[in-house]
Amino acid sequence: MSRITHVGFADESHWNTGRFRSIGMVTIPLSFLENMEYCLRQMLSESDISEFKWKKLDGAKERFAAEKLCHWAVENVCSDQFRVDVLVWDIYDRRHKITMRDDIANLQRMYYHLFRNVLRARWPSDAVWKLCPDEHTAMEWGTLHSFLSNASYSVEVEQSLFTENKFQNQLRKEFGIDDIEPVSSQMHPLLQVADLFAGLAVFSHDKFDNYNRWSKSDDLLDLPLFNDANAANIPSRSSVERFRVLKKFDKMCKQRELGVSLRSKCGLWTPKPENPINFWMYEPQHSEDKAPQKDGDERRKIIN
Numbered sequence: 511m512s513r514i515t516h517v518g519f520a521d522e523s524h525w526n527t528g529r530f531r532s533i534g535m536v537t538i539p540l541s542f543l544e545n546m547e548y549c550l551r552q553m554l555s556e557s558d559i560s561e562f563k564w565k566k567l568d569g570a571k572e573r574f575a576a577e578k579l580c581h582w583a584v585e586n587v588c589s590d591q592f593r594v595d596v597l598v599w600d601i602y603d604r605r606h607k608i609t610m611r612d613d614i615a616n617l618q619r620m621y622y623h624l625f626r627n628v629l630r631a632r633w634p635s636d637a638v639w640k641l642c643p644d645e646h647t648a649m650e651w652g653t654l655h656s657f658l659s660n661a662s663y664s665v666e667v668e669q670s671l672f673t674e675n676k677f678q679n680q681l682r683k684e685f686g687i688d689d690i691e692p693v694s695s696q697m698h699p700l701l702q703v704a705d706l707f708a709g710l711a712v713f714s715h716d717k718f719d720n721y722n723r724w725s726k727s728d729d730l731l732d733l734p735l736f737n738d739a740n741a742a743n744i745p746s747r748s749s750v751e752r753f754r755v756l757k758k759f760d761k762m763c764k765q766r767e768l769g770v771s772l773r774s775k776c777g778l779w780t781p782k783p784e785n786p787i788n789f790w791m792y793e794p795q796h797s798e799d800k801a802p803q804k805d806g807d808e809r810r811k812i813i814n
Contacts, residue, residue: 514540514688516637518629519701520621521644523564523708526613530715530777531599533617533624534708536700537633538592540640543700546592550699553578561696564709568748573755579706580759584766587786593632594703596711597624598777599792606801614648615802621649623792629685632784638688644701645692710759711789713752715777720745722773724753763787 520535538546554562557575567576586592597620599606606616629639643649695701714721724745745753756772763770769785772778778789794800 514638514640516540516629516633516639517543518639518641519643519693519698519704520624520641521695521701521704521708522617522647523705523712525617525648528712528716529600529602530712531601531617531620532596532708532711533620534594534596534704534706534711535624535628536592536594536704536707537628538700542591546586547699550579550582550703553582554699554702562699562702562706563695564705564713567709567752567755569751573751576706576755577758579703580755580762583703583707583787584759584762584768587768588766590786593628593786593788594707595624595628595632595788595790596707596778597790597792598711598715600715603794605792605794605799608801608803610804612802612804614650617649619802620792625685625687627783629687635686637686639686640689640691641687642691642693642698642701644695644705646695647692651690651692707787710752710756711778714756714772715775717749717752718776720749721753721756724750725757 516537517540518535518537520533523532523534525531525533554560554575557578558571559575562572562575562579564576566572583594587594599616599620601607601611625641629637643651693701695705760770760772768780768787769782770778770780770787770789774781775791777791779791780788783790
């Protein structure tokens with residue numbers, strides 16, 4: 511067995527609901543893993559949080575924990591100890607706005623793009639990886655190895671955002687992935703960091719207009735609670751708590767000059783993908799790049 515040198519933790523957000531979907535991945539050298547997870551456990555314990563989940567962020571306690579995690583992440587990426595990469599896709603674009611889209615198969619392809627553009631492009635080419643996705647997922651991880659080695663699909667996706675659409679003569683069929691082990695988020699706080707940034711990315715795009723109105727209103731900032739979430743332009747309490755996290759994170763990135771933009775794309779986006787916190791929107795690679803569709807049998811079942 512190859513010696514593991516690097517570890518990646520990946521989690522999805524809204525992979526089959528809503529307009530925007532994402533996968534977040536935290537990648538680090540194995541030598542940093544023990545110390546980082548110890549520090550994160552201490553931080554969460556001090557915040558009285560046993561397990562951070564973006565979907566449960568609806569109060570001040572969870573917000574403070576999220577802000578601490580953001581601050582920790584920003585400080586550590588600045589010391590070149592790890593990366594955060596979040597791939598976001600929009601189901602309203604020409605690739606995804608098709609009938610009978612197969613969201614599970616599409617999720618596989620999005621993982622492929624994330625692996626391809628992070629594991630080899632952002633880390634040493636001889637790195638040997640162990641991937642630790644969240645155990646609660648729609649992905650069939652047992653079939654992923656054969657998917658990654660599918661040469662015909664490799665040809666299809668070789669033109670990428672990060673190579674400026676230049677075709678590579680040597681296809682990367684191997685990603686240096688030695689092991690894939692789904693793990694518990696509660697046991698691995700780095701997976702909770704991946705969950706945070708995957709959720710924050712989707713939220714920033716989905717709620718950007720609401721966030722923009724909120725951030726410009728001094729009156730709303732001063733209101734302690736929003737009891738009538740259905741009133742025009744009045745966000746819910748959970749949205750306000752998440753707006754505050756987004757605003758704080760945006761400020762942190764600007765202070766540390768991380769090159770993360772919030773307003774350019776109406777949501778989190780990193781123009782330079784080599785930056786250590788990288789939010790990127792998937793864009794169709796060519797005219798034939800379409801999301802997979804359900805096969806004939808599945809279509810007939812739904813129609814009947």
